[in-house]
Amino acid sequence: MKPLSECRVAVIGLGLMGASLCMDLKRRNLCREVRGVTRNFSTILRAFHEDAVDLATTDLSSGVAGADVVILSTPVRAVVTMLETLGPILWPGTVVMDMGSTKAEICAAMDRLPPRVQPIGGHPMTGKETAGYAAAESGLYEGAPWVLTPLPRTTTETVSLASELATSIGAFPITMEAVRHDRLVAAISHLPYLLASGLVHTVKDSGANDAAVWDLAAGGFRDTSRVAASDTQMFLDILMTNRDAVLAQMDTMSGHLQELRMLLADSDEESLRTKLSCSQTTRAAWKPKQGVLASQAK
Amino acid sequence: MKPLSECRVAVIGLGLMGASLCMDLKRRNLCREVRGVTRNFSTILRAFHEDAVDLATTDLSSGVAGADVVILSTPVRAVVTMLETLGPILWPGTVVMDMGSTKAEICAAMDRLPPRVQPIGGHPMTGKETAGYAAAESGLYEGAPWVLTPLPRTTTETVSLASELATSIGAFPITMEAVRHDRLVAAISHLPYLLASGLVHTVKDSGANDAAVWDLAAGGFRDTSRVAASDTQMFLDILMTNRDAVLAQMDTMSGHLQELRMLLADSDEESLRTKLSCSQTTRAAWKPKQGVLASQAK
Numbered sequence: 001m002k003p004l005s006e007c008r009v010a011v012i013g014l015g016l017m018g019a020s021l022c023m024d025l026k027r028r029n030l031c032r033e034v035r036g037v038t039r040n041f042s043t044i045l046r047a048f049h050e051d052a053v054d055l056a057t058t059d060l061s062s063g064v065a066g067a068d069v070v071i072l073s074t075p076v077r078a079v080v081t082m083l084e085t086l087g088p089i090l091w092p093g094t095v096v097m098d099m100g101s102t103k104a105e106i107c108a109a110m111d112r113l114p115p116r117v118q119p120i121g122g123h124p125m126t127g128k129e130t131a132g133y134a135a136a137e138s139g140l141y142e143g144a145p146w147v148l149t150p151l152p153r154t155t156t157e158t159v160s161l162a163s164e165l166a167t168s169i170g171a172f173p174i175t176m177e178a179v180r181h182d183r184l185v186a187a188i189s190h191l192p193y194l195l196a197s198g199l200v201h202t203v204k205d206s207g208a209n210d211a212a213v214w215d216l217a218a219g220g221f222r223d224t225s226r227v228a229a230s231d232t233q234m235f236l237d238i239l240m241t242n243r244d245a246v247l248a249q250m251d252t253m254s255g256h257l258q259e260l261r262m263l264l265a266d267s268d269e270e271s272l273r274t275k276l277s278c279s280q281t282t283r284a285a286w287k288p289k290q291g292v293l294a295s296q297a298k
Numbered sequence: 299m300k301p302l303s304e305c306r307v308a309v310i311g312l313g314l315m316g317a318s319l320c321m322d323l324k325r326r327n328l329c330r331e332v333r334g335v336t337r338n339f340s341t342i343l344r345a346f347h348e349d350a351v352d353l354a355t356t357d358l359s360s361g362v363a364g365a366d367v368v369i370l371s372t373p374v375r376a377v378v379t380m381l382e383t384l385g386p387i388l389w390p391g392t393v394v395m396d397m398g399s400t401k402a403e404i405c406a407a408m409d410r411l412p413p414r415v416q417p418i419g420g421h422p423m424t425g426k427e428t429a430g431y432a433a434a435e436s437g438l439y440e441g442a443p444w445v446l447t448p449l450p451r452t453t454t455e456t457v458s459l460a461s462e463l464a465t466s467i468g469a470f471p472i473t474m475e476a477v478r479h480d481r482l483v484a485a486i487s488h489l490p491y492l493l494a495s496g497l498v499h500t501v502k503d504s505g506a507n508d509a510a511v512w513d514l515a516a517g518g519f520r521d522t523s524r525v526a527a528s529d530t531q532m533f534l535d536i537l538m539t540n541r542d543a544v545l546a547q548m549d550t551m552s553g554h555l556q557e558l559r560m561l562l563a564d565s566d567e568e569s570l571r572t573k574l575s576c577s578q579t580t581r582a583a584w585k586p587k588q589g590v591l592a593s594q595a596k
Contacts, residue, residue, distance in 0.1 A: 272537070
C-alpha cells in the first residue's frame with residue numbers, strides 16, 4: 001500500500017472536523033492531493049480560497065474517483081447512508097475511513113461494502129462546541145486521541161495507513177473494537193452532553209423566575225454547560241446510534257445523583273464528605289492524554 | 299468614611315481567594331496597608347516573600363487591631379464561627395466583609411455583630427478548581443461579577459467602599475439580597491458541582507470495568523467535570539448552608555434528565571431534537587458578563 005505522501009485523499013463533508021483535517025493535510029503537504037466534497041458551493045469557494053484543498057466538488061462520484069483514501073466526515077447516520085451510496089462507485093483498493101462519534105453502526109455498514117475496498121472506522125476525540133466550516137482550524141487534532149476501529153476484514157496495511165494519517169497531524173491512534181469504543185464514549189462524552197443539556201434547561205427554568213441568574217453565571221456554569229452548545233443533529237445521531245450504552249450511563253449517573261441528594265437532604269455530612277472527596281481526588285489526579293488540554297483549551 | 303486608598307485592609311485566610319485579593323491590593327498599591335491573617339506560618343513567610351502583604355500574623359486579634367476593613371476569606375462555616383470571635387474585638391467603625399459562596403447564614407451572623415461595626419456580605423464569582431495560597435494569583439478577579447449583599451443595617455457608605463474595592467481589582471459589583479443570591483448560585487454553581495461529582499463517579503465506575511475510558515476522556519469530560527476537583531471542605535460548607543435551594547435545583551435537574559432519558563429510550567427523535575435544540579440555542583446565545591471568559595480560561 002502507498003504511503004500517505006503518495007495518496008489522493010478525499011474528505012466528504014467540510015464541517016468542523018472534515019475541513020480542519022483538509023487544512024492540516026493540505027497546508028502541511030502531507031499527501032499527494034486533498035479533495036473536499038461538500039453539498040455547499042460557497043464552502044467550496046472558501047476552501048479553495050483558504051488553501052484547504054487541492055480540488056473540491058459537490059459531486060460525490062467525481063470526488064471519490066481515483067481517490068486512494070476516502071474519509072467520511074458527516075454526522076453518524078449520514079455516514080451510514082453515504083456508505084451505501086459509495087459501495088458501487090469506489091475504486092478497487094480504496095481505503096474508506098470515517099470520523100463519526102459512534103462506531104458500531106458505522107462499522108456494520110462498512111462491512112457491507114464490496115470486498116474490493118478496505119474499510120476502517122475512526123473517531124478523533126477532539127472538537128469544539130461550534131460547528132461547520134467556519135469553525136475549522138489547522139491543528140485541531142494536535143494531541144488528541146484518535147480511536148481506530150478496524151473490522152475483521154481490515155488489513156494491517158490499512159490500520160498502518162490510518163495510524164500514519166492520524167499521527168501525521170499530531171493525534172495519537174488508539175485501536176479498539178467498535179462496541180468497546182461506543183461503551184466508553186457513552187460515559188465520557190455522551191453522558192456529559194446530556195448533563196450539560198439538562199443543566200442549561202435547569203438554569204433556564206431558574207432564569208424564567210429571575211433573569212439575574214444569567215449575570216451571575218461564571219466559570220463553573222460556562223465549563224459544565226459548554227458542550228450543550230454542540231451541533232444538535234450531530235448529537236442526535238450519536239444518541240440514536242448508541243442508545244443502550246447511553247441509557248446505562250444515565251442510570252449509573254442517576255444513582256450517584258440520588259445518593260448525593262439523599263446525603264444532603266439527611267445532612268449526613270460525613271458520608272457526603274467521603275463521596276465528594278472521592279470524586280475530588282479522582283478528578284484532581286486525572287490528566288488528559290498528551291496534549292489534549294493544550295489543543296482544546298480554546 | 300475613608301476612601302480605599304487610606305484604609306488598612308486585613309484579609310483573614312490566605313487561600314486562593316484571600317491571597318489573590320492581597321496580591322492585587324498590595325502590588326497595585328490600592329490601599330494604605332494590606333495585612334494577612336493565617337494559621338499557617340509558612341504561608342506568612344511566602345506572602346511576605348512574594349510581596350502579597352505589608353504585614354502578616356497568625357494572631358487574629360493583632361491582625362484586626364486598627365484595621366479599617368476586615369475581609370473574611372475562609373470556607374463559609376468558618377466565616378460564621380469567626381464572626382462570633384471577631385464581634386468583641388473589632389474596633390469601632392470597622393467594615394466587615396467576606397467572600398463566602400453562600401450568603402444567608404453569613405449575613406445572619408453578621409447581623410449579630412455589635413452595632414459599632416459595619417457588615418456587608420460579598421461573593422466574588424470566580425475561582426479555580428485548585429485551592430490554597432499556592433493557587434493564588436494577581437488578576438483573579440478581573441472581569442468577575444462580585445455580588446454584594448448588604449444588611450438592613452449596612453450604610454450606603456459601606457456599600458460604596460465595598461464596591462470601590464471590587465471595582466479597583468477589576469470585578470464588577472452586583473448588589474442583591476442574600477437569600478436571592480443563594481437561590482441563584484444553587485443553579486449555576488452548586489448544582490454544576492454536584493453534577494461534576496456524579497459524572498466523575500460514573501466514569502470511575504466505568505473505569506473499574508475498562509480503564510481505557512481514562513485514555514479516551516478528552517475536552518468534553520475535562521470541562522464538564524472540572525469543578526469536581528474543587529476543595530471538598532469549601533463545597534461541603536456551601537452545600538450545608540444552602541441545602542434547600544440546592545435540593546430544589548437537583549430536583550429540577552432530575553426532571554430534565556428523566557425526560558431526556560425517556561425520549562431516548564422511546565426513540566422519540568422529534569421531541570428529543572426539540573429539547574436538545576432548546577438547550578443548544580440557549581447555551582450558544584449565552585455570553586458571560588464582561589471578561590469572565592478571559593479571566594477564567596486558565
